[in-house]
Amino acid sequence: MVSCGYCKAAVALYQKKGRGSLKRMYLEKIVNSAVDLSAVPETLCCPACQRQLATRVALKRKNTEAYQLIRSAVNSKEL
Ligand SMILES: [Zn+2]
Numbered sequence: 829m830v831s832c833g834y835c836k837a838a839v840a841l842y843q844k845k846g847r848g849s850l851k852r853m854y855l856e857k858i859v860n861s862a863v864d865l866s867a868v869p870e871t872l873c874c875p876a877c878q879r880q881l882a883t884r885v886a887l888k889r890k891n892t893e894a895y896q897l898i899r900s901a902v903n904s905k906e907l
Contacts, residue, residue, distance in 0.1 A: 833901045837876035838862055842904075850904040852894045853882070868893065 830840045830850065841860040842853050858865065862875045872882035872895045881902050882895035897904075 829907050830897075830902055830904045832874040832877060832879065832881060833903050834879050835874065835877040836903070837874055839872070839874060839881060839902070841907075844904075844906070850897060850902075851899075852885070852896045854887075854890075854892055854894045856892065 829838060830842050830853065831838050839862050840853065840858050842850065843857040843859055844850055845857075855865065855868070863869075863872060865872075868884065870884050871880050872884070873880050879901065880898065882897045884893060885896045886893050
């Protein structure tokens with residue numbers, strides 16, 4: 829579960845692989861999101877306080893897109 833580091837609102841449910849802190853979220857592994865990601869917005873903002881939580885990055889090697897999390901802006905915990 830990824831939540832906003834400022835207001836604690838739930839942002840996304842993410843299928844994380846492996847241990848360690850979450851640095852980026854791959855689009856296809858975001859199970860559920862409080863933000864509409866269907867248009868693949870440039871930035872991911874908190875649905876409650878509107879602060880920016882992540883920036884979209886294209887990963888050419890994997891031919892996919894992901895959201896690079898701003899480290900201080902999000903909390904992630906395993907369910
Ligand atoms: Zn927030």
